[in-house]
Amino acid sequence: MKDSMNNIPAGWVWAPVNDLCQFNPKTTAEDDSACGFVPMQGLGTRYLADTSIEQRAWGDVKKAYTHFQNGDVLVAKVTPCFENGKAGIARNLPNGIGAGSSEFCVFRPHPGIDSKYLLGCFSTEDFRRRATVAMTGSVGLKRVPKDVFLGEQIPLAPAAEQTRIADKLDAVLSRVDDVNARLDRVEPLLKRFRQSVLAAGMSGQLTKDSREDSDSWEQTTVESIADVGTGSTPLRSNPNFFAPQGTAWVTSAATGSEKIFSAQEYVTPAAITAHRLKKYPIGTLLIAMYGEGKTRGQVSELAIEATINQACAAIVVDDRLMRNDFVKFALKANYLKMREMAEGGNQPNLNLSKIKTFSLPKPPLDEQTEIVRRVDILFAFADRLEARLKAARTAAQRLTPAVLAKAFRGELVAQDPADEPAAELLKRLAAQRPQAPVGARRSRSGARS
Template sequence: MSTLPKGWGSTTVKNLAGTSGLFVDGDWVESKDQDPNGDIRLLQLADIGDGVFLDKSDRWINEEAFTRLRCTRLETGDVLIARMPDPLGRACLMPSLEKRCVTVVDVAALRVDPQVADNRWVMHTVNAPQLRAEISAQASGTTRKRISRGNLGGLLVPLPPESEQKRIADKIDTVLTRVDAVNTRLARVAPILKRFRQSALAAATSGRLTEDWRVLNSTSKPWRKATLEDLIEEMRNGLAAKPDESPAGRKILRISAVRPGFLDTTDHRYLTTDESSAKLYELRKGDLLFTRYNGSLEYVGVCAMVSEDLPGYVYPDKLIRVRVKASVALPKFIELVSSAAEARLQIEGYVKSSAGQKGISGGSLRTLRMAVPPVEEQTEIVRRVETLFAFADRLEARLKTAQTSTERLTPSLLAKAFRGELVPQDPNDEPASELLRRLQQEAPLTSTKLRRKSGA
């Protein structure tokens, strides 16, 4: 631990319980001990957030199990610390709940002695990057890291004077309230941008987007009703051969490379194939790729255009390649149409489910109905939609930057608090050394709580 601020001391996590608190594992409650009709809630790791109680679980035990297992009843204000990821060591305060609560063995409960520390300060200190790093270093395990209660309790923490702890906790609570408000506002932006893009597509595919263009260009050429079958010269499923990760042969796209309006050419594996197959399944500029299968309905039948020739690439059988008749349609226009709400409604209606996968056939895609303007108006539609989408992309990039900045605020704030840099010090505060001296003169806490062997 680095040099402490004046008036600060250090102690262990377990000593924060003092003589009137408690520091124990949760209870070793197995599935057979649970009762969905019980009235004592069994909190889970999923309930423990970084500084916030998430209230996600719905597990219960009854009075008989509570007594037989000698469970510890949690109290409002207990510091709950997750001994397993993710992330490891996250801590929150036990809220005031109507029902009695206990918790599982992988959540440690620290009941802080109010004469030793402010429980809010303790929670924030455990969540600080410096202590989180120590927790990670003390953890063990191959697949999922876990810190034992002994190692957790033995960690050294800085101990400010009692009054300064409260000032630090008050300051953190105030700032985090503002951070939460900012995050709430930022979270509203992404759905707005999604609606904006859908509104642009709806206007584009209905003719509203280019009403002024038609007037300006004195054109009255009608839109015609068509199916995808009417607009294409070829539709072909991809290669069924099994690819591998070894960089040999040709690059073969993964199904996840295709997302609405976007093709990720870096998302690929490799496939050794003969020249005739490579030629038959090549990808060139203007090709459209539709997904045939996905575990999520949202990504079945989505379309992305190949924006440049891709020599050395082929595509798998879970993708469908479509080539458009240049005389009647622009590939980019078809890509936009396929992402619009009206087309998605049709596509999702065609989808069939089998063995956990959702799929669509090429035959069904061929029947996709759409309104098609003349090619020159399609060109203007594509230009305008791309301009609107570029604007949305810029806003989205700014949103991600803002979200990244707010994500860094909390760790930075807690790190400053841990170093004693968050609030001014008061020379009139009683030094923490006096508090620690009094603790040493008192009898140590002895827990008589019994528990089954937990492997911790």
């Protein structure tokens, strides 16, 4: 039964966090005592995720870092760590003590307050949303103020029910984590599936059942079946070379897309003339010759007429010799090989001569058409699986906040009328709270009057 006035179950009360725990308590220990050290990256983003602990000497960390002990709740207060959900419970600390980032807030629950229950409250979407709005500081370095944490009114269940809720959250959210972990493993499988399809297509395995002549395939080079070129970068110091409109100018960064439908920048006729930029037609294949990370070796296709920079190789296939879409698949199938061909020090690059002499399989045109048809069918199947995976991941990611919200509405476990009401727990905690000296109470009272 719910308390209709407060929208919480009977036996529950609303209580400020400040009444339920100590905030950032200090630890005293010998300097040579072993302790656990938790940097910001050691704190997880999932409810009850494992915390990475480094062993340190207490004397090395006691001054510059936040203190905590086993059972304390840790919450990152700084952006973007707070919004990302970095929080957890200190466990398995050497000698039961630890220290960590000065951007942690530490909450030590009073007797009768379950650590996992308190962590769950700080992990709800409602609290994170309100606390994010209340952040203070400069852009990029905002923090949740202490008063926002301590003034947060949480729905406090009886102590026994807190334990039941915490245990249920453990069981349910561990299964949610398992689901998310399994879904995370599917995407790499789909990527490998596509690469396997391309490899089968380019080796002839995909169409061997329909091939009459086993010797009908040849090997060719890119320059034998296409015009190959590149571009350049107009001088940015010349105000007449770039404009809000004009001819699209594409860089290697755009090759991350399957097709390029627009450009970030446009060049003028003056730039095209001065730098002898060639306008490449729709259907031109682009290979990234330079680029950080996974960019180098990526293949894309122009869906617009465009000029390019010197970090791209442009391939205009002669459709009398080979199908453009077959060549595109063949280049994609050799992504890793092209990356290995790059030369240089810290930032190895491909060059145009390597692109021109790159070897490609050349089956008869009718077999190229059949290979493209079969690859398209299999890729469409993978696309459908990927769409279903995306929907499943979205649904799975909503499970944790939904379960937490349900828990703190009192809907996750059954209430037991025999439980001591939370109001009695609060009274007991208030009675155990150290009282301020009489003079101090008078001083505060006088300040308010």
